[in-house]
Amino acid sequence: MTDPYADQSASLTSPASGAFAIEPHDANALPLTTRALYVGIGGDLVVEMQWGAVVSFANVPDGALLPVRVDKVLAATTAASIVGLV
Structure with a gap:
């Protein structure tokens, strides 16, 4: 398939070009730092941000x-x- 945007640089405001399922775990880092998270079933979300802070989204x-x-x-x-x- 032809990508008309292949010669454009990706930025944080660009649409995501990849995705992966996440299983919460305290020790395992994600395979890639995300640009966004999609939450299918709501609840509290506890994350470690890219710069190391732990944040809870209630x-x-x-x-x-x-x-x-x-x-x-x-x-x-x-x-x-x-x-x-990502």
């Missing part, structure tokens, strides 16, 4: 798209069906 609704760059989604997370967008 009551994230179903279907939320959070533009956050994270390295880990921690086990204290109650949200589910989380997808990392």
Whole structure:
């Protein structure tokens, strides 16, 4: 398939070009730092940000798209069906 944008540089405001399922875990880092997280089933989301701070997002609704760059989604997370967008 031809990509009319192949010669354009990707930036953080560009659409995601890849995605992966996330299983929350305290020790395992994500395979890539995200540009955003999609939360399929809402709840609390506890993440380690790219620069190392641990942040809790309370009551994230179903279907939320959070533009956050994270390295880990921690086990204290109650949200589910989380997808990392890169």
